[in-house]
Amino acid sequence: MKTVDCAHAPVHDRCVTLLSVFAVLIWLARPVFALDGQVQIHDPSTIAQCDGKFYTYGTGGTCLVSEDGWTWQRGVTPSRRGMAPDMIQLGDRYYQYISSNPGGQPHSQIILIHSKSLDPNSPDYEWVDGGLINSTDGEEFCNGIDPGLFLDPTDGKLWMTFGSYFGTIRVVELNPKTGQRVDDTFTDIAVNCEASTMVYHEGWYYLLATHGSCCRGTDSGYHIRVGRSKKVTGPFVDHEGTAMMQGGGKLVIGSGGRVVGAGHFGLIHEGDGVQKFSLHWEADMDRGGASVLDIRALLWRDGWPVAGENFRQGTYEIESVRTGTAIELAVEGVPVGGRRVRGGFGAARGARGSTQGRDGARSATPARGGARAGGRGIFGGTGGVIPDQDVAEVSVNWPEGSVDVRMGNYMCQAQQKWTVTPVADAGGTLGSPYFKVTIAGTDRPLAVTEGAELVTLPTFTGGIEQLWRLDQLTDGTWRIMPKIASVIKEPLALSAVGSSFATLAPFDPASDKQRWRFKRP
Template sequence: MALKFAYRQSASGYNMKSALYVILLAVAAPAFALDGQVGIHDPSTIVLCNRKFYTFGTGGTALVSDDGWTWRTGTRASRSGMAPDLIHIGDRYYQYIARNVGAQPKAEINMIWTKSLDPESPDYKWEEGGLVASTNGIEDCNGIDPGVLLDPNDGRLWMVYGSYFGYIRLVELDPKTGKRLNPDDKPRDIAINCEASDMIYHDGWYYLLATHGSCCRGADSGYNIRVGRAKKVTGPFLDHIGVDMIRGGGKLLIGSGGRVIGAGHFGLLDLGDTVQKFSMHWEADLDRGGASVLDIRPLLWKDGWPVAGENLKEGAYEIESVRTGTALELAVEGMPVGGRRAGRGGGGFGGPGGRGGGRDAPAAPGAPGQAAGAGGRGRPSLLAGRKPRSSSRRWRRAWNVRRHGRADSAAGRRTGFDELARGQR
């Protein structure tokens, strides 16, 4: 439970637009990470059904979780293949699965659908939906790695696919059936020499996420997830410096780091209420014997671009304003930038005279006698001079701070896996 609680804090904290940043202090500790059976390669987008989370991977791997954190082996679908994607539309769950039908790049993507992902449900029955895309082995595309987007603007359904053999392509599907809408329409080329593409929509932009680098080489893999964006679903998808993804562009979202190597196969997990996460796999988790494993990270947004958040590590955190570099101005309503400094010491995150935090609130930065007072420069510490407490208590204080410091309090928001699962019908 402590783990879930901490995660809610992190998710809400990271999504307070332009106001707060949660900054890790120098405390080395293990990160909150997925647990259980997480071995998978090329996971699909994670989809919620009957209060459980589901994902499918290459070779038919099926994983299921009750809370999004602890996973176990699930029931394989009726069809397996390579790098499937999964989407819920109306009363159906569609799964798109690729397979080679000869030497690459001769491949095809087929669709199956069911009315429930839960094998215990009477609605659970995978039906064949047929072929939705293919490549003939000669053309400059390898028809694998489907990624599906239901456009929230107009309800149109799109699928991207392809691999490093050539182009990433876009075709339109029928949202009523999941099948190809106009099979004779020529697919549109939107990126090149990457794979595991997926598309999402956010705040007026279509984002194409694709995986660069080499896969399937364990700890030598160079997989990393890149992104470009476009105003139209058909592109062009440019990165942050204007390079078109059809010429190799792509802003880095996440690559290797620490004990995990080779990030690939982005999938959006939108938990609602502005809380988003994304799924992916690591080519090698060195703490799990170099196995390919599922991971889920916070999906943050900065300046119109997705940013990969960290799953928090146990430890002490401080919160500061991105705008001023201080903490107090966020909590003290009406406090001017640089104003009221000397001799205050309060008016901050739970300090004396502050706006919350209660009895256990940490001392506010800018205590009397300190050079950097409220609104002053330098990095304030919420825990300055205090004996470290349990992580959960520290988090509650941070929670209180935010709850009292902002009108749009994060308190009570459904920001975690568990609340979403409970709330779903």
Template sequence: MTVRRATVAVAAAAVLALLPNAAQAAASYPDPQPISGQQIIHDPTVVKLKDGRYVAYSTGGVIGARLSKDRVNWTDEGNAFAEPRSWWLDYNDTGDPWAPDISYLDGTYWLYYAVSSWGTNHSAIGVATSKSGLPGTWTDHGKAFSSQASDTWNAIDPAVIRANGKLWMSFGSYWSGIRMVELNPRTGKAVPDAKVHHLATRPDAPYAVEGPAIVRHGRYFYLFASYDACCQGVNSTYKIRVGRSTSVAGPYVDKDGKPLLEGGGTLLLAGHGRFVGTGGESVFRDKGKDVLAYHYYDAEDNGTPKLGLNELSWDKTGWPGL
């Protein structure tokens, strides 16, 4: 049996060597960890709560909420808010918030989210707080930052990180890509006349890079972002790329040294098999490891968006892998 297995392995390796590079890369992507229960989600943000449970918030509803005791079985727990905030209606007719981000700072959970309409950068990022992080306990504090049609950025897809004693929020989408502003750590809102830093873009319109998440590992800050097309079910081409910098505000470069402001970005995860359009990512810490949360469109379930979770590994040069 040992000889037969070895023969099969050698044959498989020979076949793989003949595949195109893209196919070889696809073969190397891991599937998400198996989960059960309520799997449907879009743009997930996940954190392990003080009570030991995991909560995931997402686009859909009034910020959809999921809970899990073990990071495997997830239950639908309604929404972060009981009803839309009135000010959201200035940005879309339905009061539909997008792409939340949850973090825990100084004894308080902070929830950031975007309100906008498809195809416009008349957008805003809101902020809410909670002592428990559970759905139904959030107090909304209004706008943290906004953008207008005259701006060259889009205030959606927020992600918050503390660095060098300051609080920062990355954000952005198709209006020139990923940006960043400094936040007031007391209010959670952008500081007055905040400088808008530019972190990543593409060389050609529509500059399809969005959904940032920044984490620190060792001496570097790592910018994860979603590239290409979202929200088209099995036709989605979302993929996750990454770059790094010694400064939270950049400049970020990929593994080959190409700046993310010049279209760079090392490919971390792309669609493969039934797992189409991997993106909308965030990163959270659990049991001493970094975990990548994202959505994919299930090609075996009519393109339904579902939760993907994979633990990140870090190579000897400090680059993340799966």
């Protein structure tokens, strides 16, 4: 094995190595935000929305409910409790499939209950028993728990996968009008996993299933893998050609950061090209190792689903995918290290003192501080390290009141760096709090004007016009929406209408105008 011998490396190299490691550690240590409120749950169902609220149900009848998708609280246990339920809305009803082991695993069954509402305060809230949907007798090669519902968008057929480690994962067809079995047939589609479900994407059926050990706290190896097929009944094969019937599966998400053991994938379609998924972590180290709900963005790369990241608090360049230019305060920029006059090329070549500009025009102007003055020339640099720009130093010439926002070529200047910070008690959206976006080193926030344009204000006051929602899109870029968009019911998003100008405009998933990259400066 090749190892790095820091002790015998040159001092400079060692310092660089240590600094690099330190920088990575600082980056990794930056806060990653999990959901807020009461989020303890195990084996959560796919999240469903009812009358504007979000609901999920877990093992033991746990119900979690949220008004915004960010802050969750305990809800009301349904009429039947069991293990690892899944839920789907069909027509005017919510169908919940709940598994249990009446005779001990693998002797299992899945029972259906359904209700017109998930809100206990609604007159339509009544869980009706839908009967036995599937059972395994303890002898056959399947442990029939962990249902996963899938409505095929291509033909409207309803399918249920189930199974847990002992034997196979099976898929059966259900009647989308009643939620009942169509017949007694089934197809084996995977082994050595559990908590399966399917999604459809661009001509492929994807079978997502949880591998590894569960229910061991921080010692849980739970993680979600995927295979795909052109048919809902398989065969499902991973990216290396290994069949899921032989244990194959490409990793979607596993442990990382401060959470261990990812399981029970549930797709959330937010529309407009935004997909997310729910899951549980076997252990959240920041919550004493409890099993908790989480919501992540779902990305697609080379035809495979990939888990997105929760947004990390920090300082960023905000770059437009469309134009490549970056959001900045509309003030006179000061070059990092100070303004230098375009001069000679350098000590050796600059003796002629000729300069050539971008347009091919030549200047006979002597180079101040350039080669002819005995300096290094513009290409020779300063001879030392140029420190990052000090915002306190350059901002003394910025206007004190509101300042417009524009875009420009990123040049590491102070007015181009933005600190993104979650705002406590400001609510949020599915999987994300609302953020403030301020010029780094200042309290000057990005805000929305009455005319749906952008501006920065002198100080952050917490107003709704100063709060931002960040959604990672399926290609990994970000959509930036003001909170106020949720109030006026218009999906306004930060939009690069010009190379040097951004505005707010209705989100168009087909355009790059509203796709942004957060890049570390």
